[in-house]
Amino acid sequence: AAARTDAARTLGGPPAAAALLDAATRLAATLPVTPSIAFIRVGDDPASESYVRGKAKKAAELGLHSAVYALPDDTTQADLHALIGTLNADHGVHGVLLQLPLPAHLNADAALACIDPRKDVDGLHPVSAGLLWQGQPGLRPCTPAGVMALLDHYRIPVAGQHAVIVGRSALVGRPLAGLLLNADATVTVAHRATPDLGDVTRRADLLIVAAGQAHLITPDMVRPGATVIDVGINRVPTDTGKARLTGDVHPDVAAVAGALTPVPGGVGPMTVAQLMMNTVQAAQNQTVHGHAD
């Protein structure tokens, strides 16, 4: 078979993540304190355990302080809120991250709303979401903010561009719409009730896909030359029995797009890097700007 010629420039995550981590390290060095983050996880979900371990390891690499609170599966809502309250009151803790998902008997939204918004390094508190939508400064959700940092790193224009987002979750799609709007893009958000998805995605200069559906976006759905950001992380089984990671964008899109993020190695590394930046910024806000009570 003839080799496929990929038109798309590859927007790799690691160099952009390294630049963001470097900026976080430089900002941390200007502060009067060592930024400190507390991780809370509940139960024994192996994925949550591995995510928290990875984030704590990255914090340690940067010289930030971190502590992991691993609560048992039978933790009550009141226990969880009590721990968050203790961490909110602790001036030595600048960031509080509640690793999701929680066991089914716990209400994640109620717990997230207990976090002091100044310490909301995951950017999922309703106050953080409101500040984002009002175009005011605040802590932003890590994956969408990481996408913006990746676009900035590769000098992809955003202002005046038509950005189409596939997905409207509180974690990715919605906050990304706010960030792109704040950056002067014209924004369209598509979801499961969008009748003709391809008709919408073909209008995008900048197509960002966060649907959690392997290879949802095929080459016919992409305008030639468009920038395509693939947020999706899907585990697909292979012949060897070991799961392989793949994105929401079909690999053949590389022949049509102008630029494309790989999966893995695209948006993924940006999320943790942005969390580190958020932690340093939270520490800065609590110590330098005099907001501490």
Ligand code: NDP
């Ligand atoms: P959710 O399942 O919460 O949301 C998915 C969204 O995509 C929903 O709004 C849904 O629409 C929409 N959607 C799903 N299928 C279709 C379809 N066929 N057509 C149009 N819209 C569709 O997922 P998340 O936002 O949490 O995550 C999305 C993906 O990003 C996942 O693969 C996840 O693993 C990955 N992810 C990656 C991260 C990273 O670090 N790179 C971090 C976070 C997530 P509707 O609202 O109508 O149901």
